Amino acid sequence: MIYLDEDDVVEITRERVQVFGLDGQPVERSLHESELSADAVERGEYRHYMQKEIFEQPRAVADTLESRLGPHGVLPNIFGVGGDELLAKVRGVHIIACGTSYHAGLVAKYWIEEFARLPVAVEVASEYRYREAVVPEGTLFVAISQSGETADTLAAMRESRRRGYLGTLAICNVPESSVVREADLKLMTRAGPEIGVASTKAFTTQLAALALLCLQLARQRGLDDGRYAELCAQLQALPQTIGRALALEPQIVELAAHFIPRHHALFLGRGAQFPVALEGSLKLKEISYIHAEAYPAGELKHGPLALVDEDMPVVAVAPNGPLLDKLKSNLQEVRARGGELIVFADSAAPMDGNAARGHLLRIDAGGEFIAPAVFTVPLQLLAYHVAVLRGTDVDQPRNLAKSVTVE
Structure with a gap:
């Protein structure tokens, strides 16, 4: 591989690769040997x-x-x-x-x-x-x-x-x-x-x-x-904790089926889990093409609650911590409007099944500090399996590129 500097121009022929500066003069660039193995770029046993x-x-x-x-x-x-x-x-x-x-x-x-x-x-x-x-x-x-x-x-x-x-x-x-x-x-x-x-x-x-x-x-x-x-x-302990979260895939496949007839979804989180809700929302819209939004759960009454009805799945991230009771109150607001709740809750969080209308998935978050990284994993799996069930191009979603190198 040759890594180019800004404004380099490359001429590639059958015989050689030549790099030039903007002034048209040849320049030397180092050649690097890739350390990638074949396994790193093959799907192996996975579907995508x-x-x-x-x-x-x-x-x-x-x-x-x-x-x-x-x-x-x-x-x-x-x-x-x-x-x-x-x-x-x-x-x-x-x-x-x-x-x-x-x-x-x-x-x-x-x-x-x-x-x-x-x-x-x-x-x-x-x-x-x-x-x-x-x-x-x-x-x-x-x-x-x-x-x-x-x-x-x-x-x-x-x-x-x-x-x-x-x-x-x-x-x-x-x-x-x-x-x-x-x-x-x-x-x-x-x-x-x-x-x-x-x-x-x-x-x-x-x-x-x-x-x-x-x-x-x-x-x-x-x-x-x-x-x-x-x-x-x-x-x-984060690698091991993420590994335990991945073991929840069979339950998440079942949850994914609830999104197939839906056109919209709402994600909720509080504190450091709000960015996790944003990421879960982004993953769902990127690969399943379902319109999804994410809000801090405390903002529910300031507009998003108007969207909630029986056709709106609401995904909530519920770690164990000082904001849990506040979040549970927000979830009751969703239930009262008929929204279908899907709650990913810390295994240590005091929350009964009624809080999620039957869709309550327990996760060992491994501690409040690393919880955002751990809760991200089931949201990735949820988006993935919804997209698979909807038959979209999971690895190359429409209109998107892996690296955005232009404005």
């Missing part, structure tokens, strides 16, 4: 690449954490040479991304603000690059991109240089991509090739990488030793 990639998540997350999270916490300089020193100076964080990566950034906002006590702003790259954002002193710019070539994210990172950021951090899956090459710091997600257009393992590995960033920032700012150890232990 998306299904394969969903089930690869325990391994992908484990690879992302390997040699970065040890028995005593986050290891030194995993973000690059001088990374720990730069992160120690951070006084705020701006996260810029698109699509699924944006949802990962939203989860990170909840994490970093709670545990590191730093202000975090998350913005869609296509909006950020066209407005004059205020950048407080000591702000870290974080770009999240699976491909590292997302046009808006790359342009936003380049724009960030003139706005006075402390530094830039790339969270990406492609080591030689433009975003990685141009960032001050980087953390690779190690998801491996993701062929299905709808992102799955890229999302959970982004969450794993962002969790490492959160833990590093929190530790530097005096997070209690006991709490830090507890969060690290949850993250260490």
Whole structure:
């Protein structure tokens, strides 16, 4: 493989591959040997690449954490040479991304603000690059991109240089991509090739990488030793916890049948599970072509409740935590309007079957910190099996591309 620089021009003939600069002069670019195995790009026993990639998540997350999270916490300089020193100076964080990566950034906002006590702003790259954002002193710019070539994210990172950021951090899956090459710091997600257009393992590995960033920032700012150890232990166990969530596939296949005659769906979540609801909604609309929206459950009475009737399935993410009772109250509002509830609840959450009108699926979330990554998995499976039952092109949904490299 040859990785090109910005504005390179390539001439390919039977005899050779020649790279030129914009001035028309030949330039030298390094040749890299691909480390991909045949197994990595074949479906194997799976019906679709998306299904394969969903089930690869325990391994992908484990690879992302390997040699970065040890028995005593986050290891030194995993973000690059001088990374720990730069992160120690951070006084705020701006996260810029698109699509699924944006949802990962939203989860990170909840994490970093709670545990590191730093202000975090998350913005869609296509909006950020066209407005004059205020950048407080000591702000870290974080770009999240699976491909590292997302046009808006790359342009936003380049724009960030003139706005006075402390530094830039790339969270990406492609080591030689433009975003990685141009960032001050980087953390690779190690998801491996993701062929299905709808992102799955890229999302959970982004969450794993962002969790490492959160833990590093929190530790530097005096997070209690006991709490830090507890969060690290949850993250260490994330691959196994995701594996247990994948075992719920047979029950999710049954739930998927309820969506076949439907044209709309509503997803609800609170706190760090709201971005998970957004991601579940995006997956369903991407590959099944069912119109889906996601809202913070507390916003139900501010408009979305008007949509709820017996033809509207409402999917709720219900982790065990301080907001559970609030969410249960929201679910009662849906029941009172005849909506069909499908609730994914933490196995430790006190919730009876009546709360979900019979559609209650229990999940071992493994702890409040990693719960967003775990609850994402059944929502991916739900979207996948709805799409299969509807007969859509799961791996290549209409009108979409894997990497959006143009505006």
